[in-house]
Amino acid sequence: MKIVFIYPSFERHADSHPELRAVVPCNEYLGPPSMGIASVAATTPPGHEIVYVDDRVTVFNPDMEADLFALSFFTPAATRALEIGDALLARGRKVVMGGIFPTQMPQEASKHCTSVVVGEGEGVWPAVVQDAERDDLKPFYRAGPLADLGSFPPPRLDLYLNAETDTHKPDDYPLQFTRGCPLRCDACVLPSVMGRELRFQSEDNLRAIMTRLARAGKLISFTEDTSVMAMQGVRRRFREFLALCVRMQAEGTPLRFSYLGISMPMILHLDTDLLLQLRETGIDRFYLVGGFDRITRDAFGKGDAKAEAQAHEAIRRCHDHGIDPYVSFLAGNRDDDAGVFDRMLDFADESGVELAEFCISTPYPGTPLWREYEQEGRIFDRTWKRYNDANCVFRPHHMSPDELTRGYLYLWREFYKTRRADIVSREEHARRTIQF
Ligand code: SF4
Incomplete structure (x- = not known):
């Protein structure tokens, strides 16, 4: 399968208050994404193509072709994430949401995706991928007991480093x-x-x-x-x-x-x-x-x-x-x-x-x-x-x-x-x- 991980964009302080740019060099530096996607992507079973899109850098195009789309986000990015989820569902795509916001508001997230991962993603992601392959995604996947961090592979930092551009180089x-x-x-x-x-x-x-x-x-x-x-x-x-x-x-x-x-x-x-x-x-x-x-x-x-x-x-x-x-x-x-x-x-x-x-x-x-x-x-x-x-x-x-x-x-x-x-x-x- 081709799996696309999306890090949805969110407003930073100077996006909410552009007048701040006149007093402090806001938004000139775009920080790294959170480690959520890199950590979960590392647990993907072998044999799948993984693509990473940082929506803050390159606006995600919902016409992109893939077998599975996965969004990981916190509350500030939820407005944009739910919008992306709606656009993908309207095109008949499989969409999985996880991270802080979907974990806290699973019912709200579930209206905008195929499946919600509640809790730590690494432990359940292989099962999500397997179910997506069989076209049998469940509405919710709940993480089991919290696992030993050493039992997970190191995060796929290469996804982030390879996605850097001249204008986005944390x-x-x-x-x-x-x-x-x-x-x-x-x-x-x-x-x-x-x-x-x-x-x-x-x-x-x-x-x-x-x-x-x-x-x-x-x-x-x-x-x-x-x-x-x-x-x-x-x-x-x-x-x-x-x-x-x-x-x-x-x-x-x-x-x-x-x-x-x-x-x-x-x-x-x-x-x-x-x-x-x-x-x-x-x-x-x-x-x-x-x-x-x-x-x-x-x-x-x-x-x-x-x-x-x-x-x-x-x-x-x-x-x-x-x-x-x-x-x-x-x-x-x-x-x-x-x-x-x-x-x-x-x-x-x-x-x-x-x-x-x-x-x-x-x-x-x-x-x-x-x-x-x-x-x-x-x-x-x-x-x-x-x-x-x-x-x-x-x-x-x-x-x-x-x-x-x-x-x-x-x-x-x-x-x-x-x-x-x-x-x-x-x-x-x-x-x-x-x-x-
Ligand atoms: S609950 Fe723990 S992680 Fe959160 S702010 Fe307090 S000390 Fe820090």
Whole structure:
């Protein structure tokens, strides 16, 4: 069979608010796709032709001929994905949907495709392919118990690397060191998609992925903030991983890193040895997820002095160890009133944060926040493409949706008024523009 994997496009911040392009170099860098398709494609039984289409780069043409079309997407891409599904079904094609959104909203996805994969795709994909060959696709495929990551082959990075063009050449690709999370941050969908047990990638797969990326001259990013958690032996495993990186570097594999996802509470609980080991390995930037944890919520939402001091301490620890903190500020949390925007800007100025992005709190389907806001009747917009951290889709507690959106734009404008000039080279730009 000819199988076409499609990564549907979605709006980024400056697509939703073109005025941002005047204040910060938004959308000049198109990041890599998520690893979902590469991971699932790797489990395709032998004997099939695989084609990969990045709809963000080349708009997908539904007249394309193939035996099976597979779309993997998160909520921001759902509007476009469901549209593609409809266009393919109208042409009599077989369409399978999987990923975060179909896992959380299987009934909604099922109206736009032949089959929905609910949960982790790798385990069930071979059965989907077999059923498609027999013309016997089921409406739903549910993933079984969460599998050992080492039992899956390494992701088909070649699909992404071969699809690069002159205008789309990401400088960094993500490496998934773990999957799952035992915590329950109310705005995070990860535990309900990947499970509450942390699972580790195998050393063989880590080696294979890193070698491939190094050979391609790519930077490696760790997008999840679970790599350095202080539980379930994660730190020990992560230290072993860093030691592996140093060994590979000594063996001549030129590993280079883009950033490590982390939060302020985690930074405060990192021991100095680990910070030093991170620097020794070449990790010199933290992508600091804000607005999910108690410290950042209290510091910016309530102006709580103790939390603010802790936030300053977290940034100081980064600077003291030569690690550049890239802070993602999330506005619109429960305690946030109209003063939150200036509190964030003051904090950034006082702590010396030179790189930041700003997001609007978004109740993504499947998160505890989504359920809570649904019950409270706060959600007024279900246009999935507007679920991209750049639009307000709910009624905030202490301001109007308009005030929140205006405050978000104010944050971008004010923060980059004095900082834009130092974004220089393309690679540096890539390292500096992760989300938007
Ligand atoms: S935000 Fe991070 S720590 Fe919180 S639930 Fe999600 S993955 Fe876990």
